[in-house]
Amino acid sequence: MTIPDLGPLWLTLHLAALTTIILLIVGTPIAWWLSVTRSRLKAVVEAVTALPLVLPPTVLGFYMLVFFSPNSAIGGLWVEATGTKLTFSFTGLVVCSAIYSLPFTVQPLQSTFETLGRAPMEAAATLRAGPLDAFLTVISPMAARGYLTAVVLTFAHTIGEFGVVLMVGGNIPGETKVISIAIYEHVETIRYAEAHILSAGMLAFSFLVLLFVYVMNRRFPIHVGGST
């Protein structure tokens, strides 16, 4: 039995971490807007955000392939601007993952913000805190559990990604060959031993991450000391 190449593992973690960070930055304002808006566009934006939940990954991957190809408008612009391609590249994978995992960030955050309601923002405003100040110092810490859920779901979901990667990223070692693809390849080439090691590793890792989160969540209810 040979020890499989661990490159795909690191690539996967790298991709998931980067995607999670990007989605926290992008997803927070979307979730906040959805939680406070009375606009008619809300339903439209909610539907679009939820699309990746119901679409087969191949559909998503197909459209991304179409839009990101260097011959298309978006893909062409990207090539002009950066000199790299969005298809069959790590950058492209990050962009696709961010779209694919968007609902897993936005939905927990939105429901957390909705649970908090207007009261904390109002209280903060009467205490002379501007909207951004109030969001960063009151809403964010009060929404810590929502953020924890969003991070775990986004991270785990990105790790489990397969269909979109296969369509848009292909199987380039060190670039797009993430762990799910590597396992698929091992199985295809009937190298079950390596597939076993990678799969068991994924299983153990995923379980430990979730266990850690749930234990932390139960043992340490979110509380930040405020004395300065």
Added chain:
Amino acid sequence: MNTLAFDLGIAFPGFTLDVAHEIPLHGITALFGPSGCGKSTLLRILAGLERQAMGRIDFAGETWQSGPGAKAMPTHKRGAGYVFQDARLFPHLDVAGNLHFAERRSRHVSSGIDFDQVVSALDLAPLLGRRVTSLSGGERQRVAIGRTLLTRPRLLLMDEPLAALDLKRKAEILPYIERLPVVFGVPAIYVSHDIDEVTRLAHRMMVLRDGRLLAAGPVEDVLERLDLPANGERFEPGVALTARIVSHDPHYQLSQLDLDGQHLSVPLVSGPIGSRLRLRIKARDVSIATRRPQDISIRNILAARIVEIVAPVEAAQADLLLEIGNGRHLRARITRASVHELGLAPGFGVFALVKSVTFDAPGFEAP
């Protein structure tokens, strides 16, 4: 003199508010009325928490809100502190953290209010390290009031801060609130549906009903007005009067009070002779006699003149407005039948028999 002047309106499904008034910026002004009359909504508009509000607000010459199209000044720039009914302390911070949150953001404001002063005025020192979730209802409101004071506000808006508390807790906090305008020199608007709170705390009051301003003025003047709805929720018609302590009689446990020449005898009160205190006489505790009664246990019999009689035919009761000299008034509630049998009419001299006197605040020094 600096005032808060406003002319405001807002429309919700099934409710509209339309109120214009001008409030002097000192002391406590009560916003009084039954639940759903719009008093909290008005307070929220003044704080800038209701975006759909129309109209204008001028605070001491500064425009907080003007006509349509003009952007209203956002809440965090108004410098109006707000004490919410439900405290709204931040659960992720401890008590000290909540206080510092406000204090840090108001350091640029020139004001005599400092952290230690607020902590000592509200007795918050023992609470500073506590988690806000471990506080009792009364403690929570005290912290909320302290936090609001530490925003170094130019105006204090208090939305029924005691409504969620039981009588005992209320009694604990009232003295703190009472002292606020004196100790910190911040004018306050205090929303309440409890007339006892209003007469105890406020210098002047606005009465709201169904989104309209029904009456406004000094508490004593407003309370003696007969045209106020007597059947209002928790509204007990009566008057508030300021009297001077003349003497104490420890033997019979009574104090003598002077009411512009007329005397009142009441159960012993604390307070030095010559000091003034506010008392309240409910209309139903006042009876009428056309001659000074003899051999009667009631000790407080005041000579009075009938100013006005309101006796709606569909009611058993009649409300009398009585003058007891020097422009001071009493209200009496007697049956319409008695009015008829005694032949009472405006202008008549009568005797008012006062069965009971309530003190709004023992030792309260009327301004």
